[in-house]
Amino acid sequence: MKLIYYFLILSVLFVISCSGKKYSNSNVSSMSIGQAQEITKTDFKTLLDSSKLEGAILIFDPQKNELYSNDFDWAKDGRLPASTFKIPNSLIALETGVVKNDTTLLKWDGKAREMKVWEKDLTLKEAFHLSCVPCYQEIARKIGVNRMKQYTSRFQYG
Numbered sequence: 425m426k427l428i429y430y431f432l433i434l435s436v437l438f439v440i441s442c443s444g445k446k447y448s449n450s451n452v453s454s455m456s457i458g459q460a461q462e463i464t465k466t467d468f469k470t471l472l473d474s475s476k477l478e479g480a481i482l483i484f485d486p487q488k489n490e491l492y493s494n495d496f497d498w499a500k501d502g503r504l505p506a507s508t509f510k511i512p513n514s515l516i517a518l519e520t521g522v523v524k525n526d527t528t529l530l531k532w533d534g535k536a537r538e539m540k541v542w543e544k545d546l547t548l549k550e551a552f553h554l555s556c557v558p559c560y561q562e563i564a565r566k567i568g569v570n571r572m573k574q575y576t577s578r579f580q581y582g
Contacts, residue, residue, distance in 0.1 A: 460484060460491040468494030507555045513563055514552060516575045522566045523548050530559045
């Protein structure tokens with residue numbers, strides 16, 4: 425199960441890192457995945473089924489401009505990103521300086537939270553590991569709507 429979790433995180437990071445912009449302060453350019461050839465991979469479905477998971481796996485190969493998935497229709501339906509948004513939220517917070525690094529302390533406001541493990545000061549690393557929703561909500565508020573929109577549109581999130 426842990427292996428699948430890490431595989432999915434790496435896949436998501438890879439896909440969200442693809443953007444249609446070339447950044448002026450970098451030699452790195454990337455491409456849009458919107459026009460990629462879609463290839464259905466039944467082994468992805470087998471992997472999910474064997475773990476009793478429902479969903480879609482998406483992997484983009486920029487050299488071949490190919491997008492692989494077990495279920496493109498499922499992947500294209502709008503879904504609540506839930507904990508998967510911790511990844512871009514953390515990256516944006518680091519990029520904008522809202523947090524300095526993974527040891528940045530996120531102060532607990534003293535209010536009761538849905539989970540007892542969230543009711544204390546947490547580092548960014550701990551908040552990520554514990555999926556501390558209130559911590560990530562506060563990070564998002566500090567980033568602000570406009571900056572969040574700018575960054576998420578850069579890597580074509582959602």
